[in-house]
Amino acid sequence: MISYYFKSVRSADVLVLDEYRPGAWVSAEYPTKKEITELSDKFHLDIGDLEDALDEDEMPRLARDGDNTYIYVRHVYSSEENEPATSPLLIIIGPELFITIAHRSFPRLEKFLGSNAQFATTQRTKLFLLLMDEIVDQYEVFLNKVSRRIQIIRSRLRSHSVMREDFVDFVTIEDELNEFVSALQPMSAILRRLSLGKYVPIYDQDKDLIEDLLLNNEQSIEACLSSIKTIVNIREAYATIASNELNRTMKLLTMATVLIALPNVFFGMYGMNVDLPFAESPQAYFIVVGTTFVVMALTIWLAWRKHII
Numbered sequence: 352m353i354s355y356y357f358k359s360v361r362s363a364d365v366l367v368l369d370e371y372r373p374g375a376w377v378s379a380e381y382p383t384k385k386e387i388t389e390l391s392d393k394f395h396l397d398i399g400d401l402e403d404a405l406d407e408d409e410m411p412r413l414a415r416d417g418d419n420t421y422i423y424v425r426h427v428y429s430s431e432e433n434e435p436a437t438s439p440l441l442i443i444i445g446p447e448l449f450i451t452i453a454h455r456s457f458p459r460l461e462k463f464l465g466s467n468a469q470f471a472t473t474q475r476t477k478l479f480l481l482l483m484d485e486i487v488d489q490y491e492v493f494l495n496k497v498s499r500r501i502q503i504i505r506s507r508l509r510s511h512s513v514m515r516e517d518f519v520d521f522v523t524i525e526d527e528l529n530e531f532v533s534a535l536q537p538m539s540a541i542l543r544r545l546s547l548g549k550y551v552p553i554y555d556q557d558k559d560l561i562e563d564l565l566l567n568n569e570q571s572i573e574a575c576l577s578s579i580k581t582i583v584n585i586r587e588a589y590a591t592i593a594s595n596e597l598n599r600t601m602k603l604l605t606m607a608t609v610l611i612a613l614p615n616v617f618f619g620m621y622g623m624n625v626d627l628p629f630a631e632s633p634q635a636y637f638i639v640v641g642t643t644f645v646v647m648a649l650t651i652w653l654a655w656r657k658h659i660i
Contacts, residue, residue, distance in 0.1 A: 376472040377450040404441030404452040411537035419445040425534035435493040480560040
């Protein structure tokens with residue numbers, strides 16, 4: 352679907368237009384091939400560059416074609432499984448042109464176009480930076496949710512109540528964080544290149560916005576890397592704890608096997624049809640049983656001294 356939005360510096364509300372007019376923002380969400388062709392013909396754009404925005408695996412990058420700058424980024428959204436995922440978003444900035452093409456709906460669009468919108472579609476560079484700020488802010492929201500999920504699982508580790516499903520969650524979370532890093536790191540490079548003013552005109556009031564964007568983006572990257580490190584540490588800690596518990600269990604089982612085997616040794620000897628010590632003694636039973644318990648007690652004491660149990 353193609354929409355046209357217009358807002359001047361002096362107007363308070365964003366106007367939704369039926370047709371394009373100079374200075375308007377052209378927004379395409381879930382565009383069909385027919386709409387992509389329409390945009391290409393109407394604004395004299397390379398159709399191949401536009402179709403790249405529909406590729407789910409398209410990574411953030413910067414391209415230039417004539418007077419138009421193509422900025423490919425990835426925004427985060429909540430999937431049908433209620434899991435965070437990223438999707439490509441193409442922003443085209445030209446001397447009299449501002450177009451966004453999103454393969455999926457941009458989550459912050461309605462908020463961005465609200466009654467308190469503080470932007471003008473005629474100020475293309477500032478509009479781009481404000482859109483980027485919404486994208487980075489959305490990443491921060493999802494990162495906070497991911498951090499809370501990690502904290503919950505870590506609290507279970509302290510009580511030794513971590514389950515198999517928690518490690519499946521860890522694999523999913525780590526994959527999500529790696530996807531975030533893959534999207535955020537190229538975005539930092541894009542912002543640094545744009546700050547040079549070679550691709551889009553950068554004004555003095557825009558420099559502070561770019562610096563803030565870079566700082567927030569770098570913080571999000573650090574948060575992702577920190578969360579990944581936390582997941583790895585928790586996984587290694589649990590593996591160590593599980594290994595220690597297994598070793599302790601094996602030691603106890605080995606000790607129990609030895610203690611069970613000792614009586615069988617004595618009882619087996621006195622079950623043979625040969626002459627044995629105390630065979631004629633009426634106290635033979637108590638001597639054999641007593642000797643067995645003494646040997647078992649001595650074995651337990653030696654195991655305790657050697658820290659086996």
